[in-house]
Amino acid sequence: MTFSPAACPRLVVKVGSSLLVDPAGEIRRDWLASLVADIAERTRAGQQIAVVSSGAIALGARRLKLAKGGRASLEDAQAAAATGQIALAGTWAGLLHEQGLTAAQMLLTLDDLEDRRRYLNAAATLDRLLRLNVVPIINENDSVATEEIRFGDNDRLAARVAGAAMAQGVILLSDVDGLYTANPATDPAATLIPRVETIAAIEGMADGSSRSGMGSGGMLAKVEAARIATAAGAHLAIAGGHGLNPLQRFADSGHGTVFVAPASAPARKAWLRGGLTARGAIHIDAGAVEALRAGKSLLPAGAQRIDGRFARGDLVLLVAPDGSHVARGLTEYGDADAALVIGRRSDELGDLLGYAPRSALVHRNHMALL
Structure with missing residues (x-):
């Protein structure tokens, strides 16, 4: 079975910082508007979509003129996140409103999805929002998260959100277009792996570098996200996000790497299996x-x-x-x-x-x- 975004009644879309924010620290508004148009088209067709959006720290760092993109210290990152998140959420809400859609904001820490009671509360909120045809815009609550209670990257957050939302699919829109047999930036012989049935078969192929320097994940985080998502019964795709209308382009081409989920586990088992701590x-x-x-x-x-x-x-x-x-x-x-x-x-x-x-x-x- 080939993973098709259009075939998932519920889909989680993760947007990386390097796609959303340019090197000057400004939102790529035209690109984001095209992604929102993709989301609107799918929502009108009956699909329910939640978005995990990076970019708050990058946006806030520019506004506060902080060194190293706001990541020189935990305090800088928290201040940048608090400043940038309001701009990020406002932009998403405005563009979705132009498409006739309502946005909601959810900020989560690791504890919110690792503690069973808080996980169930977050899951209930997500379910209600999606049933109301609202588009939740989700991010890690970096303004209060510390090293001990943070995901550290939004790839794994998106995978955990998929479990909480009972989504059938996750798409990680990234500055890389999938998992390769080697790092394509350094090895011209590297080839794309279009489909992964078992994660154990490809362990060791991913590295932890982030091509843009803006993100905090890298391919290792994406493979770990795939492990979490597939354990919860959700297929996960890594797809290139450069260019306009990235969701539609992935749906049309299928170009990327799809991690195939087995039959879904009961919700409690999926929560246990997907835990990070x-x-x-x-x-x-x-x-x-x-x-x-x-x-x-x-x-x-x-x-x-x-x-x-x-x-x-x-x-x-x-x-x-x-x-x-x-x-x-x-x-x-x-x-x-x-x-x-x-x-x-x-x-x-x-x-x-x-x-x-x-x-x-x-x-x-x-x-x-x-």
Whole structure:
């Protein structure tokens, strides 16, 4: 199956800074107007579209005359984001209004999509806006985000938004037109990879450079975004955004790289699988790995050691003996009690803990295999 943007009832479109903002720090208004025209045409045809838009820091840095594009320090980036976001949102809202569409603004931090309750609140807001035919304009809330609570790039934010919005597709409009066998800027023999069925097959091909110097992602971030989106059941495409009407051009040509999603997982499993942060890790033995892959819960007997500080209900990684990540899940024990019971049989737990134990360290209903 070839990913077609027109075939997705819900679509997330991510716009990179280098496409939206010119080197002088001004919005490329004609280009953006053409993208908005594409969005309007699709919306009138019944498609629901959310936009993840970069550009706030680049815009704000010019207005504040900040060095290094506003990225010389966290404080500069926060000030630039606060200043640029209002200009960015105003431009989007004005151009959408000209097409008869209403815009909404959502600013999110990593915690908003990693905390289950806040994730559900964000998902409910997105769903209502899209059902009202509003176009949400989404960005990371860089004016308050710190290194500990930020995505760091809008590619991964777009992928997480796709899961929250229950979108079937994501398009990353970029200054590169897809994933290549090598860096096309340095290797003339590099060829475009049009379709990726499994991300493991192409790991190592991407690098972390951003061609324009304006963005914060690079191809590594895009591959990680593809991992998150496909885990939530959404296809993801990387497509070149240069030139007018980029959505229509991609729909017509199909030129880019499409990461194909498997059958979608239940929403809770998709949230677990797509998570970016974990409070700790539980290292498990080979027998436990087989049991998890057979659909069973993680019992204390299969655990070998724990890392990190976590409470009951926190998200933890389950790690195989070779160091690979087997699953993510919500732990039934805090780290102190987990340390007491690892490697122990179920009939020993009550005496060790002094209270009636829970049967699993991580229950299968609160776990997603990776």
